[in-house]
Amino acid sequence: MKLTFTVNKPEMFSKEDLDTFLVLLKEQGEVEDPNMIKIKRCNLICMVHTDNQAIGIGAIKHNAKSAFAKAGIQKLAANFDAELGYLYVKPVNDYRGLGIGKTISRLLLKELGDCNVFATTAVGANANSMLYILTHLGFIKEGNTYFGAKTNKPLGLFLKYKKV
Numbered sequence: 192m193k194l195t196f197t198v199n200k201p202e203m204f205s206k207e208d209l210d211t212f213l214v215l216l217k218e219q220g221e222v223e224d225p226n227m228i229k230i231k232r233c234n235l236i237c238m239v240h241t242d243n244q245a246i247g248i249g250a251i252k253h254n255a256k257s258a259f260a261k262a263g264i265q266k267l268a269a270n271f272d273a274e275l276g277y278l279y280v281k282p283v284n285d286y287r288g289l290g291i292g293k294t295i296s297r298l299l300l301k302e303l304g305d306c307n308v309f310a311t312t313a314v315g316a317n318a319n320s321m322l323y324i325l326t327h328l329g330f331i332k333e334g335n336t337y338f339g340a341k342t343n344k345p346l347g348l349f350l351k352y353k354k355v
Contacts, residue, residue, distance in 0.1 A: 251275060
């Protein structure tokens with residue numbers, strides 16, 4: 192299986208690729224009102240293909256930073272302009288354990304450059320592979336746990352500060 196990772200600005204992808212990104216984002220099921228406007232507002236997106244089939248996505252989003260208020264650390268929001276998110280890899284056994292999600296995240300962060308980045312993900316009993324990825328990439332949970340508007344899962348806000 193050959194994996195192809197493509198990272199670029201949304202406008203550099205074809206309409207077909209963006210439509211596929213939206214299908215996968217909806218399949219992920221974690222985003223409130225997934226739509227093309229949200230995808231096109233991203234700073235960067237990543238798509239992973241194998242055998243001409245899209246199997247994974249991720250993005251660097253420019254977000255409203257509401258997570259900081261929900262986590263009770265609004266004062267830190269001004270220091271963060273980018274959010275790592277929309278991470279999803281199709282739940283097929285062939286793709287498990289290959290580090291696809293971690294590679295998507297690393298590529299997006301590398302392309303973004305040296306800046307403060309945040310992410311949110313489920314914590315506690317509902318934790319997922321994103322929690323593992325974030326901690327291995329140097330993100331640290333800050334603030335209070337809060338509940339997601341769409342999923343009602345407990346969420347944590349994770350911060351990664353640029354290298355000094």
